[in-house]
Amino acid sequence: MNFDLSPTDREILWKHLQNHVETFYTDTAQLEVAPKLNQQQVQEHINAQSTFSPSEALEHVMEGMTRFAVHTPHPRYFGLFNPRAAFPGVVADTLTAALNPQLAAWSHAPFAVEVENYLVQEMGHRFGYERNSTDGVFTTGGAEANLTAVQLALTHRFPKHNQHGLVEIVKRPIIYTSSESHHSVVKAARVAGLGASSVKEIAVDEQFRMSVPELDRQIKKDIEQGHEPFMVVATGGTTGSGAIDPIEKIAELCQQNNLWLHLDTAYGGAVVLEESTKRLLMGSEKADSITFDAHKWLSMPMSTSLLLTRHPDLLGQTFGISTDYMPKDTTGMAITDPYSHSIQWSRRFSGLKLYLTLRMVGWEGFAALVRQQMQSGNELRKLLTSSGWEIKNQTELPIICFTDPHWATDPNFIPFVCRKVVSSGQA
Ligand SMILES: *Cc1c(COP(=O)(O)O)cnc(C)c1O
Secondary structure (H helix, E strand, O other), X not given: OOOOOOHHHHHHHHHHHHHHHHHHHHXXXXXOOOOOOOHHHHHHHHHOXXXXXXXXXXXXXXXXXXHOOOOOOOOOOOOOOOOOOOHHHXXXXXXXXXXXXXXXXXXXXXXXXXXXXHHHHHHHHHOOOOHHHOEEEEEOOHHHHHHHHHHHHHHHHOOOHHHHOHHHOOOOEEEEEEOOOOOHHHHHHHHOOOOHHHEEEEOEOOOOOEOHHHHHHHHHHHHHOOOEEEEEEEEEOXXXXXXXXXXXXXXXXHHHHOOEEEEEOOOHHHHHHOOOOHHHHOOHHHOOEEEEEOOOOOOOOOOOEEEEEOOOOHHHHXXXXXXXXOOOOOOOOOXXXXXXXXXXXXXXXXXXXXXXXXXXXHHHHHHXXXXXXXXXXXXXXXXXXXXXXXXXXXOOOOOOOEEOOOOOOOOOHHHHHHHHHHHHOOO
C-alpha cells in the first residue's frame, strides 16, 4: 500500500484542504456555533459508505467535522478558554504532521528539542524563574502538566518513592487546593496512586480565592492527625470565575511547612507576557512548578501546554530512565532527552506552534493579545453593569460571570438562558 498517494492525488487533496480551511477561516461566522445534538445522525454519517476516492474521503470528514461540532473558533463563541486557533499554529501543526519529528531523544530531532528548550527558558523567565535554573517540558495539556507536578512534588518530598513506590510512605501524603481549583488535580492524585482523599479542598473567600487562614488551619490539623502534607496547588485564574489565589501568602506557608508549591495558571498565565498585567501573578517565581496552557489564552491549536519548574534536576530524577534501545549518540554532550523528562515517550513537536507564531508576531504580539482581551473584558463589565446586569465574580481577568438580579434567585433562570442561547446557534 502506498500511503504517499500519487503526486496528482496529493495536489488535489492539498487544494481541496486549502479551500476548505480558507472558507472556514473567512466564513466561520456563517456557521451555527453549536450543532443540534443527534447521535444517530452523526453515527449514520460515519457509517455511510465504505470506499471513497481520496478527494471524496476528505470531503466526507470535512463535512462531518463542520456539521457535527461546536465551532469554538466562531466569533460569537465566548468560552475563550478554547479560542480560535492562531493560523501560524495551524501551519506549524501541518508541518509537524508531515515531517513527523520524533522528540523522544534529542539526537533524532535536535532542532525541535532545542526549540522547546528555548521556549521553556523564555516562558520560565517571564514567570520570574532564573534562566539557568529553569527546566520544563511540553505536555498535552494542563491535566498532564498538573500530573507531572504531583510526581515532581512526590520525588522532592519522598526521594525513594520512585524506587519503592507509595507503599513505603507510612503517613498519608496530602495535597491542598482550593474548592474552586481544576479537577485535574484530583485526577492527578488518583493516577499517582494517592487517591482522591489525599486532596484536601480548602474553602475560598468571597472572591473565590483560596483562604490562607483555612489552609493554615488544615495543614496544622493534618499534621496533628499524623498525615504528611507535601504539596499545595494554587490557581492563577480559576476555570469557573478567574479567581487568582494569594500566591505570595501561600508561598510563605509552603516555605514554613516545607510544601511544594504548584501554580496552576493554565489560562491566566498569559498575563505575564504583558507588562501592565504581570503583577496579577506576583509571586509566581516562588512556585516550585507552574502549569501553563498555550492552547488557551495564547490561541495555539491543541495540545500545547507547558510544565515549568525552578528545580532543574527534578524532572530527570522523576522520569529519567536508561535503556539499551534508545539512541546513545549524544553521550558526553550537554543535552537532555525529553523522554527522560516526561510522562510521554514518543513525542509530537508541540512547541513548533508557539515558536512559529512567536517568530511572526514576536512577544509583543502576545502582549497585544492580552491587552486587547483585558480591554474587552473591562468594556463588557461596563456594558453589563450599565444595562442592569449583575456581575457575580471579581477578577481583573476577562472572565465575567453575570446574571439578571431580578431572576438571580430562580434556579431555572440561568439554565433557561443558556439553553436558549446555545440552541439558537447564534452564540
Ligand atoms: C483548563 C485548565 C486545566 C486543564 O487543562 P487541559 O489543557 O484542559 O488539560 C487545568 N487547570 C486549569 C486552571 C484550567 O483552566
